[in-house]
Amino acid sequence: MGRGWPYLRPACCIAIALALAAAGPTRAQSSAPEDQAAPAAPSPQAAIDLPLVEIPYNVDFGGRFPSMAQSLRLSADAYDLLHSGLKFVVDPDQAGWQGWLGLALLGGLDYVTLSVPPFMSWRHEEWHRAVLGQYGIDSHDDVDDLPMFATMASVSRVRDEDLAWLKRTHPADQVRLSTAGIEGEVELLAEMERRLFFGESNAPHFFLLPMLVASSVGYQVLCATSEAETMTDDMNRTEGADVPRRDFTGLDCTASVYDMFRPDEPYAARGVHPSGVGIDRYRKPSQLTGAERDYVRLQAWLSLLGALDPQLYGVRRFYWTLPGGSKWEWNAALRYLPSPFGSTLRLDGFLRAHGLSAFGSLQAYVSRDLVLPGVDATLRYSGSGVQGLRLSTRAALWLQPEALCFATSRVAPGGLFSLRLEWGALPRLAPYLEVESKTAGWVAGSVSLGADVLGRAGIVVYVF
Numbered sequence: 147m148g149r150g151w152p153y154l155r156p157a158c159c160i161a162i163a164l165a166l167a168a169a170g171p172t173r174a175q176s177s178a179p180e181d182q183a184a185p186a187a188p189s190p191q192a193a194i195d196l197p198l199v200e201i202p203y204n205v206d207f208g209g210r211f212p213s214m215a216q217s218l219r220l221s222a223d224a225y226d227l228l229h230s231g232l233k234f235v236v237d238p239d240q241a242g243w244q245g246w247l248g249l250a251l252l253g254g255l256d257y258v259t260l261s262v263p264p265f266m267s268w269r270h271e272e273w274h275r276a277v278l279g280q281y282g283i284d285s286h287d288d289v290d291d292l293p294m295f296a297t298m299a300s301v302s303r304v305r306d307e308d309l310a311w312l313k314r315t316h317p318a319d320q321v322r323l324s325t326a327g328i329e330g331e332v333e334l335l336a337e338m339e340r341r342l343f344f345g346e347s348n349a350p351h352f353f354l355l356p357m358l359v360a361s362s363v364g365y366q367v368l369c370a371t372s373e374a375e376t377m378t379d380d381m382n383r384t385e386g387a388d389v390p391r392r393d394f395t396g397l398d399c400t401a402s403v404y405d406m407f408r409p410d411e412p413y414a415a416r417g418v419h420p421s422g423v424g425i426d427r428y429r430k431p432s433q434l435t436g437a438e439r440d441y442v443r444l445q446a447w448l449s450l451l452g453a454l455d456p457q458l459y460g461v462r463r464f465y466w467t468l469p470g471g472s473k474w475e476w477n478a479a480l481r482y483l484p485s486p487f488g489s490t491l492r493l494d495g496f497l498r499a500h501g502l503s504a505f506g507s508l509q510a511y512v513s514r515d516l517v518l519p520g521v522d523a524t525l526r527y528s529g530s531g532v533q534g535l536r537l538s539t540r541a542a543l544w545l546q547p548e549a550l551c552f553a554t555s556r557v558a559p560g561g562l563f564s565l566r567l568e569w570g571a572l573p574r575l576a577p578y579l580e581v582e583s584k585t586a587g588w589v590a591g592s593v594s595l596g597a598d599v600l601g602r603a604g605i606v607v608y609v610f
Contacts, residue, residue: 192226193346195219197604203593207282214593215602217272218330220264222337228255229349230610238350249352256353261294263287266334266361273330274301274394276593277323281316283308285394298381300393306425309394310413317409318486318550318595322588324395324402325484331362332452332483333591336494339457343477343496344503344526352460359452366446366484369399370431370439378430387423396428402484403441404429406552448482448489455479463496474499486550486588486595488513501528513547515555520544522562522589536576538566546587550595560587568606576606 197220203213212220229252233239238248259265268289275285278301286303293299313320322329335358341347368374374397385391395401417426431439456464456477466474477496482489489512497504502525509520522542528534541563548556564582580602588595 191348191608191610192223192230193341194223194226194607194609195604196223196607197602199601199603201601203276203280203600206280210276210279210282212272212276213279214273214276214326214330214591217264217269217276218333218337218591219604221266221269221334222341224264225338225351225354226341226347226349227609228259229351229354230347233348233350234610238352248350252350253353256357258294261289261299262292263289266331266358267299269330269334270327271299271301273326274323277319277326278304278308278312278394280593281312281319283312298393300391301395302393303390304392304394306389306413306427309427310425313405313411313413316595317405318588320413321402321406321409321486321550321552322595324398324405325486327398328362328365329483329485329590331358332481334358335452335455336479336481339455339477339479340496340505342457342462343475344498344505355455355458359455359458362452363446363449366399366442366449369397370443370446372431374400375430375432378428381428382420382426385421387419387421389424392424392427394427399442399445399484400429400431400434401427403438403445404434406486406488407435407438407441409551409553445484445489448491451480451482451491455481463498472499483590485511487511487547487552490590502526503528509544511544511546513552513554515553516547516557518545518547518557520546534570536568536570538564538568540564540566540582542584542589544587550588558586560585562587562589562592570606574608576608577604578606579603 197212197216200213200216203210232248232252232255236244236248236251238245238252240248261267268287271287271289275287278285284303285301288300288302309320312323335355338347338351338355338358342349342351378396381393381396414425416429418424419426431442434442457479461477463475463477466476468474475496475498479494481492481494483492484490491510491512493508495504495506495508497506504523504525506523507521509522511518511520520543522540524538524540526536526538528536541561543559543561545557545559547554548558562582562584564580566578566580568576568578570576581600582592582602583599584592584594584597586596592598
């Protein structure tokens with residue numbers, strides 16, 4: 147977004163209240179029946195995934211940092227460290243006043259850090275910036291200036307000429323530029339839940355998980371209200387003729403729908419900024435057609451599907467007992483993501499048994515005229531614990547609208563394959579290498595919409 151994130155603080159407060167009501171200091175950790183009790187919870191821990199290098203993103207155009215994957219992992223790491231550290235000192239899981247003190251501190255920390263790097267707002271803006279950065283377009287994340295209680299947060303210092311070039315040469319990326327922040331909210335939620343389910347974290351994210359859903363829902367609801375009109379006018383009036391101060395897009399939801407419905411419209415057709423200097427970047431509901439306003443409202447309604455997620459309510463896992471006595475752990479969640487061609491509905495599944503961990507998704511890609519399928523699965527095998535060698539493979543296949551265009555009736559197939567190898571021979575450290583290759587197509591968390599090959603190197607640090 148660039149804009150309006152701090153206006154979501156009321157939505158986050160609602161999420162905190164819901165988390166308190168649903169969790170409390172005596173929250174359940176699983177849905178296992180009494181005669182099939184869950185294993186004892188591990189001691190406080192966090193597996194911090196430090197993404198040191200991603201090539202080519204970190205070397206192109208003189209070097210860019212962070213990529214989408216890097217900012218996602220850094221934000222997840224920060225929350226794991228913050229929450230695990232608090233649990234180590236004042237455990238919110240305890241009964242009595244210690245537990246309530248821990249919960250109060252946890253909620254307060256999550257609220258105060260909303261607009262502090264590398265937490266939620268920072269990651270949101272960095273995903274916008276990554277779309278620009280892959281083409282060498284300069285920008286600035288205003289969250290880096292520590293506007294902790296500011297009324298707005300922007301991705302600023304973007305030139306009109308660069309935005310006009312992006313719209314002309316990469317119209318799907320112009321749409322994705324606006325949707326990337328909300329996309330990242332969903333991906334951060336999935337990453338935190340993945341770490342919790344697979345035992346890579348035992349941090350108390352009781353408020354964080356519903357806050358992530360509330361921020362996504364609240365923002366998309368905001369774009370469908372009259373408040374969006376007033377906010378946009380206020381932004382234009384406050385910024386005046388200072389082009390570098392302006393956000394790159396204004397309210398994400400209205401901007402993305404405007405560009406998605408008008409892929410061939412020149413960027414300059416937006417008109418002159420009310421100050422008389424530069425292009426009028428921000429789109430208000432009154433500047434959308436009736437069909438476009440309806441689509442903004444549809445996205446707001448679809449975002450509510452994110453509430454269908456057991457982990458939001460403290461249910462970390464369910465259990466299957468097979469006829470031979472083998473126990474399998476599982477969970478699932480329904481998610482909605484805005485996409486360059488429209489919308490994506492995704493059913494995520496988690497599964498763990500006998501050293502094998504699996505995370506997969508069934509996806510439905512929805513454009514104006516098409517509903518197309520996709521599948522994405524990651525398998526991880528750990529033969530001998532932290533000291534051993536761990537191998538992860540990911541494969542995805544999809545059918546998506548050709549050129550990621552909202553209005554097309556043509557279909558393009560695609561796929562992705564990645565391999566990750568971790569070496570855990572060092573105490574509390576596990577260096578890793580990743581290689582990923584994909585065809586043209588949209589993949590949540592992958593910055594390139596074209597065919598791409600990339601490599602990553604990092605280290606996992608086990609703390610607490």
